[in-house]
Amino acid sequence: MSISLIGIILVQLYWINSSFQKNDEQFRHHALVVLNNVSEKLNKKEMVDFYTSIKKFKDSTGREPKQEQLKQLFYYEKDANSKEILIYTNAIVPEDFGIDGSFFDKKLKGINIKDYTANRKTQIYKDNSLDGSGTNLSSKPNVTIEKSGELSILDIVQFELLSKDVLLKRPIQSRISSKLVNDVLNFELYKSELKTPYEFAVYKNGFATKIKSEEFRYDKCTTYSVPILLDAEGKSEYKLLLRFPNKTNFVFSSMLPMTILTLLFVVIILVTYTSALKQLIMQKQISEIKTDFINNMTHEFKTPIATINLALDAIKNPKIIDDKDKVQKYLQMIKDENKRMHAQVENVLRISKLERNELNIDKEPQEITEYIEDAIDHVSLILEDREGEVHTHFNATRTTVLLNDVHFTNVLVNILDNAMKYSADKPVINVYTENIKDYVLIKIEDNGIGMSKAVQKKVFEKFFREHTGDLHNVKGHGLGLAYVKQIIDDHNGEVFVESEKGKGSTFIIKLPLIN
Structure with a gap:
């Protein structure tokens, strides 16, 4: 496909170039025809004027x-x-x-x-x-x-030779004028349909004379010349130079409709090709994401199912079934694992509903500080287990925003949970709030492994997860941050990340304040 597309583009470019060269040659031919006609008319007019002056003088003698x-x-x-x-x-x-x-x-x-x-x-x-x-x-x-x-x-030969010999030594200004040359040129160009601006000049032995248009500038590519005021031997030291400043535009204008159509179809082919290629790449990525998602979900469900099976087998044991404390312990374990699987399923369904705009998110004016503290409480047990700590820095003086308490809390919990998951050592998390104009910013900073620039661009995409060697060394299936972005977008806010590999990450949430 690529070779064919490149071939089509090259052929079209060759055709455009060939057409331009052909039109340029036709333009040159017409310009030379015009110049030859002008030269002939100037020569004839000079001879006629000379002949008329003789006749006028003869008639004036009266003898x-x-x-x-x-x-x-x-x-x-x-x-x-x-x-x-x-x-x-x-x-x-x-x-x-x-x-x-x-x-x-x-x-x-x-x-x-x-x-x-x-x-x-x-x-x-x-x-x-x-x-x-x-x-x-x-x-x-x-x-x-x-x-x-x-x-x-005899008359024509006599006066033509005489006029050429006599007028040969006259200065150019007494033989022709700029107005005469311009009028003859204008007439001949109009007949030839070369309706484009022009400049002219008469040169003598390669040097400019005073017979010229005001803005004449010599340019080799756009200037044509022809000898004028020929002598009896058909030679002349004068040349009429004709320049077309807009020659390229004029030549190209004749082929403009076909060129536009050609380029339009090439663009359509390019867009179609790019779209097809993008779809192929996207399908490949979706296939990889689907496989990765299934592997992650399988891993997420495998452990709870195995735990539930072991707990059930233990309860069936005659030695344990009579021990109410142990039975209660195993039942609680089954309930916890079941709740864990249910949370995973709910997370997938929540994203699906968000994409179909089926998730009702009612928002009310709320103070964000209490929801930040509530989210920290949700992860406090896991944080204690990891021997980590959270430090809050509430510097914002205005914190009232329009939000949904449940979903907004889930957003903060997701970010805090990631901060703990991706911290190699004891997690240390700092939470900041500050006001910028009519917005409140929430910054959640961790001391985790950080991420590259390429990962930062994709981190909020659905199912995206950065691999860190072992596919499952960090649990999850790439839906948490996609959910975060969906919810923040629904709150007319922004979420983005600043990170450096090996130096932790900072997630920033920007929400509009209620005045």
């Missing part, structure tokens, strides 16, 4: 440009059926507006910038209006179609 024919293409065709003649001409004409290159850069002084147009003409001659050679163009054509326009391919 006709000088024109000269650069190259002319001629096409002649005659329809054999209709006898129509079609002549097509296409001439490339440069237009010199007298714009000096120094308008853009002082270094380009003396370089004239020209524009190019294409003049296209289609002429149709009918009824043999041309001579057969088709070279005499003095005749007027029947139909003439003229068109004039820019040479798109």
